[in-house]
Amino acid sequence: MHYFDPHIHVASRTTDELAAMARLGCVVLGEPAFWMGYDRSSTGSFRDYFRQLTEWEPRRAANYGIRHYAWIGINAKEAEDVAFAREVIAMLPEFLDRPNVLGIGEIGLHKCTRNEVATLEALIELAMQRDEQLLFHTPHLEDKYKGTRMILDLLRADHRVDRSRVCIDHCEEHTIRLALDEGYWAGITLYPVTKATPERAIDMIETYGPERILVNSSADWGPSDPLAVPQFMYLMHRRGHAESLVRRIVYDNPLQFFNQSRNFQFPPAE
């Protein structure tokens, strides 16, 4: 079965892993801009990173028959310096019209500070001005519930937001209902320790149904598994779920969500 991994940081992964993903059926991946494990020292570092996501990584994935799409933005961990963040935000329009860019992401909150909120509001404003799709990172561990509620408060206050074009990512059992009840897409990240395991992701789908749910590996430079989505598929089958339900979660749903981006073309028009 073909599948999407709608959130994975392949810039941090090897070509061997891309090949393994392709062998197991990955046909499309989404790579959001994120924190690379260290704070960047200049806007030039961000420019190079955005070029990597829009020039080099698509070619690397294409070698294995995988279509690479990107989200461009400044992550919450580097959003504390508001002046610096505004310089990066000013650069984003240079990249948002590139052919593999789906929208602005992953953006959100980390420690839920005033400065993070100020940067996030500037990013949402840019997205609304340009009619961009949005991908939200929700905080880790003890900050997740509070941060998710704050992100939803910010979005609810802006009547221009089309909720069907927004994904609230890294949802867990205590936040997924918040996102779904307000009409957003809910992303579930399959991680070995933090976030959700594939087993818990399936539990959430059994509880809330498949509508507007995406599952992803969010594999990066930390403990994570680039093959988490096929592992999820295997466990769905093992629990006895229908092929059509598995396909809906790993293919139809991300296709529907990505299709709302003006730059998304799949199957490729050739």
Next chain:
Amino acid sequence: MPHTLAEPHVLDREFLGIRAKLIELAATLDRIDRTQRPVAADPRMEQIRRGLKALAGETSGRAEEILMIFSLPYEQDWR
């Protein structure tokens, strides 16, 4: 709409896994008890105790309940 589990023998399939996780958890708590550093007053131990109590509860929704025990409070008037 909830999608009920298609596979009917959930307990059969999960029993050994639950057993292993409970023993692992018990051994980890024993390991903490053996350390020299007193941890009884550590607020994380209170979170763990509350989590274990939730785990032993009779009602469904334990995962959400435990996640909330480990979450910071949200204040509606944060703005």
